[in-house]
Amino acid sequence: MRAAVWNTRAALLYSLGGWTMLGAMIHYSRTSGGDIAGENESDPQAQQGPRQEVFVTDTAFGLRVTTTITYREVQPPITRLLRRVKSFFYPNDVPPSEN
Known part of the structure; x- marks a missing residue:
């Protein structure tokens, strides 16, 4: 039973990190067009x-x-x-x- 609970928690944490990264990349590319002032310095x-x-x-x-x-x-x-x-x-x- 403990293994199933741990597996569920790990899966939730992993998926939360993946969706957060994907959302950040979409937000980053849409809001600034991929260019931030000073990025290329x-x-x-x-x-x-x-x-x-x-x-x-x-x-x-x-x-x-x-x-x-x-x-x-x-x-x-x-x-x-x-x-x-x-x-x-x-x-x-x-x-x-x-x-």
């Missing part, structure tokens, strides 16, 4: 602008082919939220690498 990956890579290839016939690839960092709100939560547990005071 401490996230070095969010401060990066579009990144471009240019590849130049010379073919056998003397033609030059230039390929430009532009990467944009468009992060869904859940990624920003998870990075923020992670930053509380693992603070990163090291400047970002150039890679």
Whole structure:
């Protein structure tokens, strides 16, 4: 009987935490559109602008082919939220690498 009561309490606590997290994520993404003023100040990956890579290839016939690839960092709100939560547990005071 004790095991059933403990199992019920644990299930209620687990479900309450899950629904609270889900509700917070929905509220966070709807009320502020996922952007909070000052959110991107401490996230070095969010401060990066579009990144471009240019590849130049010379073919056998003397033609030059230039390929430009532009990467944009468009992060869904859940990624920003998870990075923020992670930053509380693992603070990163090291400047970002150039890679």
